[in-house]
Amino acid sequence: MVIPDLGRSPAPVPPDADLRAEPGSFRDPANRVFHAGDDVLRALDETAAAHWRALAGSTxxxxxLAAGKVxxxxxxxxxSVLSGLPAGSDLPAGSSRPAWATVLRHERIPFVSHPYEWSFAMLRDAALLHLEILRAALPAGFTTKDGSAYNLQWRGTEPVFIDVGSFAPLRDGEPWAGYRQFCQTLLYPLLLGAHLGLAFQPWLRAQVDGIPPEQMGPLFRGTRRLLPGVLTHVHLHGSVQRRNAATSTTDVRAQLRAAGYTRELAQATVRGMEKLVRRLDHQQPPTHWVDYQRTCGYSGDDRAGKERFVSAALGVAGRRRLVLDLGANDGRYARLAARHADYVVAVEQDPAVLDRLYRTLRGEGERRVLPLVMDLADPSPGGGWRGVERASFAARASADTVLALALVHHLAIGRNVPLPEVVACLAGFVAPGGRLVVEFVHPDDPMAARLLANKPDGIFPGYRRDAFEALLAxxxxxxxxxxxxSGTRTLYRVARS
Incomplete structure (x- = not known):
């Protein structure tokens, strides 16, 4: 999934392209990302342009780039496009306006996701790719200015590094500038899962800059201090950070050079961290949903009929660009959708189920299905600066086809979301001209009856098939x-108005 012109003569961006700045790219003043239609552009100032050309000419x-890791x-x-780029239009009045010297065009990632939507194995693979890239860069005289998990995205189950503007020439005696970010957004979440069995997603969702060492330290007292990676990267890191809180970056660099910190030592540090990350693992205990396909109660005829219906619905109106599979479970229908679509985003609430799906898809070499952890009753909100630096799931999710199979009753009964709200939400994910493929589980279905048994009598009078069909219409x-x-479940294909 690379841009068509890569490796050929670059085509100019049309002069009338509608340019808009990417809200999440403002933190590095040397470069800024813009969107122009389907093009993803990165504007570089003079210094960043010189770094880019040195990078492009490196070994x-x-x-x-050729391997798809960047x-x-x-x-x-x-x-070709410089004249149309906003030059500092988002800066306060009187601020200096950056002069963009060069524009790069990047491949468009099929679906942008956030680290708190990834499973444990996904976060670990993203961390390993970041370290692999840094390990390759250091001997060539380059480093990365950032170490954030947000610098990585996915092509299905293949991680890809996206922040080309993060590469910079390495100066001897200079520590890795991205170390703190790497710890807070990648290593610490992995330590929480591997050593304590805690879900890292709520921590990352709550803090866009990740988990600081002062929050990690109290969790790893006593003998826990001796767990792999904790003493060095949590306690020692936190101690050094506190000790140098009032020290300038220039002074820190001078101290490191005086202490004999070399490029070779930096490389050894990265290799050690890579070895640590590879050792970290978290096999979450199985839940009810791990074995859902066996316990869900579908008969063989039900399952066959459902697959035929979904497959036919996916084939309507030709090949799909993007399909959302909401409540994907083990990915059965996400795989089916991948036969009819360029890309599928498979959303599942249960981290254990999602992690198993990711590992399975990765083993299969599947590059068209992106599995994401998310509670659809509490989906990812907008985050970061002014709530737009990290776009909400609703702002990112507009699909040609949306699959909502065996989902409605969990939201309407299990989570007490009014049925009109459920339908409006699902329809809102469908792009104009797209399709919603949705399953309604009748109140007398065993699964619905099980959910209703835990609710007060008569609390859901509107949960009826006729009411659901009226809402769809x-x-x-x-x-x-x-x-x-079976007579207790009905499937619908709905064309959005």
């Missing part, structure tokens, strides 16, 4: 429906 970077990148012809046209042989 280590082109192989990473996102596809090309330099655009001089002046309000949001689009019901093109097809199928009542499964």
């Amino acid at each position: 280590f970077f082109p192989p990473l 996102c596809g990148t090309e330099e655009l012809p001089a002046g 309000a949001h689009g046209t019901v093109e097809d429906r199928l009542e499964l042989p």
